[in-house]
Amino acid sequence: MKTIAAQPFDYAFDPAHTALIVIDMQRDFIEPGGFGAALGNDVSLLKKIVPTVGRLIDAFRAAKLPIIHTRECHKPDLSDCPPAKLLRGKPSLRIGDPGPMGRILVSGEPGADIVPELAAKPGEIVLDKPGKGAFYATPLGDMLKARGITHLVFAGVTTEVCVQTTMREANDRGYDCLLAEDATESYFPEFKKAAIDMIRAQGAIVGWTATVDQIAKALV
Ligand code: C5J
Numbered sequence: 001m002k003t004i005a006a007q008p009f010d011y012a013f014d015p016a017h018t019a020l021i022v023i024d025m026q027r028d029f030i031e032p033g034g035f036g037a038a039l040g041n042d043v044s045l046l047k048k049i050v051p052t053v054g055r056l057i058d059a060f061r062a063a064k065l066p067i068i069h070t071r072e073c074h075k076p077d078l079s080d081c082p083p084a085k086l087l088r089g090k091p092s093l094r095i096g097d098p099g100p101m102g103r104i105l106v107s108g109e110p111g112a113d114i115v116p117e118l119a120a121k122p123g124e125i126v127l128d129k130p131g132k133g134a135f136y137a138t139p140l141g142d143m144l145k146a147r148g149i150t151h152l153v154f155a156g157v158t159t160e161v162c163v164q165t166t167m168r169e170a171n172d173r174g175y176d177c178l179l180a181e182d183a184t185e186s187y188f189p190e191f192k193k194a195a196i197d198m199i200r201a202q203g204a205i206v207g208w209t210a211t212v213d214q215i216a217k218a219l220v
Contacts, residue, residue, distance in 0.1 A: 023156030
């Protein structure tokens with residue numbers, strides 16, 4: 001077992017049963033012209049964490065531990081996008097509309113892909129998900145079970161939406177979850193802070209948080 005001086009208290013994990021989940025580091029959320037920007041957000045906030053997420057991925061690659069990259073996107077016919085999601089908000093471009101990076105949040109389009117700096121390497125899992133949580137309507141649970149994973153480290157965007165939703169899903173399924181606090185970001189800094197506070201409140205009610213440096217040091 002290894003230990004990270006995490007918050008709210010030490011996070012103990014066996015690397016042999018630990019995986020990294022990188023949530024939705026997609027062009028549609030991080031680059032101008034995508035879904036995030038269409039909703040009126042300042043995407044530059046998210047772009048800033050790309051190098052830090054890259055360092056965390058590199059640490060898991062060096063330790064030869066499983067890495068799962070998720071992408072929030074839908075089938076081209078949008079049959080997996082409920083009307084409630086499609087019609088929500090007043091974006092300048094809705095899911096499925098053509099934009100500068102192809103159809104918004106549609107699988108196979110350039111915008112739905114992971115930013116090139118963080119592209120998956122052979123052997124890493126890329127998991128498309130129609131919801132905010134990565135367990136909903138995906139084979140993630142079975143994939144983790146097949147690999148004997150009990151501990152999950154999380155990074156990605158956005159902290160309070162898809163990252164927190166997936167952490168809560170994982171927590172309810174019995175995984176010990178650790179969020180890399182400098183490898184996650186929100187369009188709303190106050191929401192990121194609140195999500196981190198909520199996750200580790202009440203004795204790690206959803207999970208733990210630590211920095212990428214702390215996590216990488218423990219993986220050496
Ligand atoms: C959002 C996400 N924010 N990946 N998606 O719509 O957090």
